[in-house]
Amino acid sequence: MLVEVTTWYLEMLDPKQLHPVTFSDFNLRIEQAEIPSPEFSRFLYSSVGGNWYWIDRLKWNYERWFAYLNRPELETWVAYISGTPAGYIELESQPGNNVEIVYFGILQQFTGQGLGGHLLSQGVQRAWEIGAQRVWVHTCSLDSVYALPNYQxxxxxxxxxxxxxxxxxxxPIGPWLGAYD
Incomplete structure (x- = not known):
């Protein structure tokens, strides 16, 4: 099908612009995935993005995933609730002290509970910690209805x-091919 898609590019130029929120589930932990794992990153990508037409990376082979992940400028942070992956944020340091939020999202069963605002807050704080002078992201009309309002x-x-x-x-294909058939 052919659809019209609106893409919004957003930025934050000062850490004081951040309006953080917290998520008060004591079973929540957020930790960096420090070992490049194409299997895990593909799981996160398809589990979060499967309902939002995230399809570009599904064609990547193992080597391409590994090369992408095995770079010092890339950080992947994963939110876990009671040991279960609930969402992730991918940060990429770029020239000019820019940090892009490359991918960010929450698995479907954890949406609408406030976790997204908290994980985004933590990711943006991390971007400032690693030396950002500008944090930026893009989202589009295919993403969750929560995406643009959360960034703003x-x-x-x-x-x-x-x-x-x-x-x-x-x-959308869902988290895996045939998941909703």
Whole structure:
């Protein structure tokens, strides 16, 4: 199917712009995935993005995943609730002291509970800790209805908006092929 997609680019230029929120589940822990693991990263990507047409990386082979993950400028932080992966945020340090939130999201069963605001707050704080002078992200009209409002509520400002047409499958594939069949 052919759809019109709006993409918003957002940025934060000062740590004081961040409006953090906390998530008060004592079973929550957020930790860095320090060992490059294509299997785990692909699981996170497809589990979070399967409902939002995240399909670009599904074609990647093991070597491409490993090369992408095995870079010092990339950090993946994973939220766990009671030992279960609940979401993740991927940060990439870029030239000019920019840090991009490359991917961010919550697994479906954990959405709408406030975890996304907390994980995003923690990720942005980490971006400032590693030397960012600008933290930026992009989201689009295919993402969760919570995405853009969450970025804006944390203090991100839209600096650019684009509209394009994109060919997509008739429906999102879900966390794995056939998950909802």
């Amino acid at each position: 509520a944390r203090g991100f400002q839209i600096y650019k908006q684009e509209v394009h047409t994109q060919k997509l499958p008739d429906k």
